[in-house]
Amino acid sequence: xxxxxxxxxxxxxxxxxxxxxxxxxxxxxxxxxxxxxxxxxxxxxxxxxxxxxxxxxxxxxxxxxxxxxxxxxxxxxxxxxxxxxxxxxxxxxxxxxxxxxxxxxxxxxxxxxxxxxxxxxxxxxxxxxxxxxxxxxxxxxxxxxxxxxxxxxxxxxxxxxxxxxxxxxxxxxxxxxxxxxxxxxxxxxxxxxxxxxxxxxxxxxxxxxxxxxxxxxxxxxxxxxxxxxxxxxxxxxxxxxxxxxxxxxxxxxxxxxxxxxxxxxxxxxxxxxxxxxxxxxxxxxxxxxxxxxxxxxxxxxxxxxxxxxxxxxxxxxxxxxxxxxxxxxxxxxxxxxxxxxxxxxxxx
Numbered sequence: 001x002x003x004x005x006x007x008x009x010x011x012x013x014x015x016x017x018x019x020x021x022x023x024x025x026x027x028x029x030x031x032x033x034x035x036x037x038x039x040x041x042x043x044x045x046x047x048x049x050x051x052x053x054x055x056x057x058x059x060x061x062x063x064x065x066x067x068x069x070x071x072x073x074x075x076x077x078x079x080x081x082x083x084x085x086x087x088x089x090x091x092x093x094x095x096x097x098x099x100x101x102x103x104x105x106x107x108x109x110x111x112x113x114x115x116x117x118x119x120x121x122x123x124x125x126x127x128x129x130x131x132x133x134x135x136x137x138x139x140x141x142x143x144x145x146x147x148x149x150x151x152x153x154x155x156x157x158x159x160x161x162x163x164x165x166x167x168x169x170x171x172x173x174x175x176x177x178x179x180x181x182x183x184x185x186x187x188x189x190x191x192x193x194x195x196x197x198x199x200x201x202x203x204x205x206x207x208x209x210x211x212x213x214x215x216x217x218x219x220x221x222x223x224x225x226x227x228x229x230x231x232x233x234x235x236x237x238x239x240x241x242x243x244x245x246x247x248x249x250x251x252x253x254x255x256x257x258x259x260x261x262x263x264x265x266x267x268x269x270x271x272x273x274x275x276x277x278x279x280x281x282x283x284x285x286x287x288x289x290x291x292x293x294x295x296x297x298x299x300x301x302x303x304x305x306x307x308x309x310x311x312x313x314x315x316x317x318x319x320x321x322x323x324x325x326x327x328x329x330x331x332x333x334x335x336x337x338x339x340x341x342x343x344x345x346x347x348x
Contacts, residue, residue: 261284
């Protein structure tokens, strides 16, 4: 499309997430999100964000590719998009998942569907999430879909498979990330403390509302270590994964986003060849079982002592480790090629 020769990419992107999906090597203008908060509260700062975005868009006289991340940025793009522009909308978390039935939810769902209708391409990090939500509401939106999973950036490739897993007891379990669902990991903490290090130890890296509980258990149990918050750099993550034999990734599966998400923690495990225990009945379990690199556990009724005994059967973990060695590189690391190709078609 020759008329796009002078175009630029205008990208409304979260500041802490700069490397994920925009076309590398093309001109990108970062735009602010509206404000922090949940659901419609994010629209409080919308007038200011709109003013900034409008000025940025007007700086380019030619056609543009507007890139929206999340609901409020998608609304901005819809309002600013001119007939000659193209609009790519990225959805990592479904905007209305978890909202209780209310007028606020109805308004948010209507806005969400309007953005979906008006975007030219829809970028999602999980195909199961699309199938469970947007495909049911707008079947034609499948023609717009580009799936770019939360795989790791190229800087992780040299570190792939460089952590050494230890054989024998105790088995080192690891838990990383935001400590939000206290009930889930409290049962795990109690089971590990009761085990006393005979079968397993547990290392915890992260912060959040459950950090104090984790610290309390660690102070009372020699086989539980609480390491606090960490920076998600390749070197730091390699060091963390070198201290665990199995990663525990449990979430509340009643949330649609959680049930169908394939989070970056899963791809860290694939990169550093760490077996996983994940929430049963989720997209994570489907992926882990298909690769033969772990198994699912019911987060609400799991008998941790039985799980520990199964893990103590070393051939089980050995099999997972062997399978991890053979996971193709393209299933671990980010390939933004499909999106880049689409945008280049528009801009050249």
